Amino acid sequence: MRVIDVRGLRKEFTVRVRKTMLRREKRVVAAVDGVDLRVERGELLGYLGPNGAGKSTTLKMLTGVLHPTAGHVSVCGFTPVPQRIKLARRIGVVFGQRSQLWWDLPLRDSFDLLKAIYRVPGEQHAAQLKRCRDLLDLDSFMDTPVRQLSLGQRMRGELTASLLHSPEILFLDEPTIGLDVVSKQAVRGFLAELGARGDTTIVLTTHDLADIERLCSRIVVIDHGKVVHDGSIQDLHLRYGSRRRVIADFDVAFTYPVDLPGVVLESSTGTRLVFAVDEVGPLAAVLAANGSLRDLSIAEPEIEDVISRLYQTPAGQVG
Amino acid sequence: MGLVTATVDRLTFRNFTELASLTGAIAASGFRRFSTYRQATVASLVTNTMFGFLRTYVMLAIVGTAGATLAGYTGAQLAGYVWVGQGLLGVVLLWGWNDLAERIRSGDVVTDLMRPIHPVLSYLSADLGRAAYAMMFRFLPPIVVGALVFQIYLPKDLVTYPLFLISVLLAVIVCFACRYLVNASAFWLLDHRGVTMFWLFTSGIMGGLYFPVHFLPDWAVALLWFGTPGPSLLQAPMDIFVERDGVAIRVGLIGIQLFWAVLLLWVCTVVQRRAERKMVIQGG
Numbered sequence: 001m002r003v004i005d006v007r008g009l010r011k012e013f014t015v016r017v018r019k020t021m022l023r024r025e026k027r028v029v030a031a032v033d034g035v036d037l038r039v040e041r042g043e044l045l046g047y048l049g050p051n052g053a054g055k056s057t058t059l060k061m062l063t064g065v066l067h068p069t070a071g072h073v074s075v076c077g078f079t080p081v082p083q084r085i086k087l088a089r090r091i092g093v094v095f096g097q098r099s100q101l102w103w104d105l106p107l108r109d110s111f112d113l114l115k116a117i118y119r120v121p122g123e124q125h126a127a128q129l130k131r132c133r134d135l136l137d138l139d140s141f142m143d144t145p146v147r148q149l150s151l152g153q154r155m156r157g158e159l160t161a162s163l164l165h166s167p168e169i170l171f172l173d174e175p176t177i178g179l180d181v182v183s184k185q186a187v188r189g190f191l192a193e194l195g196a197r198g199d200t201t202i203v204l205t206t207h208d209l210a211d212i213e214r215l216c217s218r219i220v221v222i223d224h225g226k227v228v229h230d231g232s233i234q235d236l237h238l239r240y241g242s243r244r245r246v247i248a249d250f251d252v253a254f255t256y257p258v259d260l261p262g263v264v265l266e267s268s269t270g271t272r273l274v275f276a277v278d279e280v281g282p283l284a285a286v287l288a289a290n291g292s293l294r295d296l297s298i299a300e301p302e303i304e305d306v307i308s309r310l311y312q313t314p315a316g317q318v319g
Numbered sequence: 320m321g322l323v324t325a326t327v328d329r330l331t332f333r334n335f336t337e338l339a340s341l342t343g344a345i346a347a348s349g350f351r352r353f354s355t356y357r358q359a360t361v362a363s364l365v366t367n368t369m370f371g372f373l374r375t376y377v378m379l380a381i382v383g384t385a386g387a388t389l390a391g392y393t394g395a396q397l398a399g400y401v402w403v404g405q406g407l408l409g410v411v412l413l414w415g416w417n418d419l420a421e422r423i424r425s426g427d428v429v430t431d432l433m434r435p436i437h438p439v440l441s442y443l444s445a446d447l448g449r450a451a452y453a454m455m456f457r458f459l460p461p462i463v464v465g466a467l468v469f470q471i472y473l474p475k476d477l478v479t480y481p482l483f484l485i486s487v488l489l490a491v492i493v494c495f496a497c498r499y500l501v502n503a504s505a506f507w508l509l510d511h512r513g514v515t516m517f518w519l520f521t522s523g524i525m526g527g528l529y530f531p532v533h534f535l536p537d538w539a540v541a542l543l544w545f546g547t548p549g550p551s552l553l554q555a556p557m558d559i560f561v562e563r564d565g566v567a568i569r570v571g572l573i574g575i576q577l578f579w580a581v582l583l584l585w586v587c588t589v590v591q592r593r594a595e596r597k598m599v600i601q602g603g
Binding site for chain 2: 119
């Protein structure tokens with residue numbers, strides 16, 4: 001079942017540029033420029049892009065906060081802006097840099113208030129809260145005012161707050177920003193578990209590619225307001241020719257000329273050679289047979305490299 | 320009213336009770352939130368009480384030179400007027416509320432829009448909770464101090480007490496709506512300080528805080544009551560409390576307040592809708 005259907009989505013902002021002391025010129029900037037996106041129920045989608053690419057703007061249009069300039073948007077069968085209040089009951093949203101909790105109230109009171117606002121039946125609220133308390137380990141700070149929580153504790157509270165009404169879609173805008181390693185792992189583990197159950201669709205926006213690798217089966221990359229990739233991480237590697245690296249260390253300098261199809265020598269210091277390869281086997285055999293091979297390691301292609309190459313490609317030339 | 324239709328589909332009894340329990344829950348949270356700032360409450364009480372002394376002496380000096388009454392008030396009524404005003408200042412919260420403007424400036428307002436409740440209703444409910452807290456802890460202490468030191472007028476008619484409470488409730492709503500509109504200017508201006516300064520300057524004068532609006536010429540009094548929400552903020556409940564006029568006029572004052580409350584809340588929903596159409600969320 002399709003829960004998000006977006007076609008030709010566009011959002012323009014008017015920017016005023018100062019020309020002289022008195023004269024300002026209006027310029028129209030398209031933050032989102034013709035995005036098409038279809039998301040099925042239960043998908044865990046990574047929505048990537050460099051700063052200013054239009055990720056957050058898309059999310060705000062999907063949640064009904066911003067009016068699209070053009071295009072069709074349907075989320076859970078609703079048109080977000082005119083039906084924002086109805087839609088709000090069906091979705092959960094976490095902004096890593098903003099808080100939906102009440103600053104002055106203990107976490108417990110914030111949750112009680114959300115129960116009233118979303119009109120969640122008592123039993124459902126208690127069950128959801130218990131699950132989040134167990135998985136996110138909230139018990140030690142349930143009675144602490146939100147203003148006194150650490151960032152990691154607050155983010156666990158934010159995740160709980162967004163899930164108490166059992167939303168069909170969870171939108172996460174940089175949920176791990178600023179978190180330490182332990183908190184990041186807690187958040188990722190929780191999202192992985194939520195995604196594995198398959199009843200919540202998750203749209204995750206992040207700059208942390210470890211989040212994406214760990215969680216997302218599908219990634220959509222947006223740049224300059226346009227979708228430049230829509231598929232799995234493997235598709236991305238294939239498309240951009242990402243290759244594994246073979247790092248070979250020798251006791252004495254290796255001089256034998258390697259001439260194998262699909263093997264490129266990237267760097268050499270004499271005793272350490274780095275190759276980019278399609279297949280490791282033939283190269284390993286040549287290296288072992290023709291030199292004093294001490295150590296051989298294989299590095300999987302880095303998603304950072306692929307994404308940074310994608311970001312550096314002028315928009316419109318890809319996809 | 321747009322406020323209600325935006326939240327529920329049809330105003331049935333069930334929807335109404337759900338809405339009432341929702342606003343009740345938010346109001347209760349508003350009460351709890353403000354009850355955490357006890358030292359701020361004490362500081363405000365001290366300030367309001369000190370200014371109460373200052374204003375009472377000025378008023379008594381004026382009425383002393385004018386004769387037994389001035390603009391329909393006796394000395395005791397003017398003293399009552401001052402002390403009730405000092406108590407109500409924190410209840411209607413004439414000044415010092417810029418939560419919404421700050422959330423617009425920072426972009427946090429986006430989370431208000433993601434909740435299944437109209438932002439005006441949400442903020443109003445929280446403000447009613449805050450006002451209930453202030454009514455308990457900021458209204459009575461200055462009046463008790465004033466009554467111990469000065470001869471202040473207390474209502475003679477029993478009906479004045481419920482009328483006064485209704486008038487205070489409407490004053491809180493009118494004041495909330497004015498503050499909401501002043502804050503919402505940040506959607507367009509970002510720096511709302513100019514509008515806030517204008518509000519600071521005019522609300523005290525038009526609301527009858529510094530002196531009763533009846534000190535002004537009749538035409539100005541009529542203009543203020545019917546042309547501006549000013550007297551509905553403080554003058555109305557203060558006049559009702561000191562029983563300056565007969566019961567019919569006291570009820571009429573509540574009618575004027577009701578008119579301004581409904582009108583201004585409607586304006587708030589219109590402004591909110593316009594703001595959302597042109598909104599740019601600050602900070603990505």
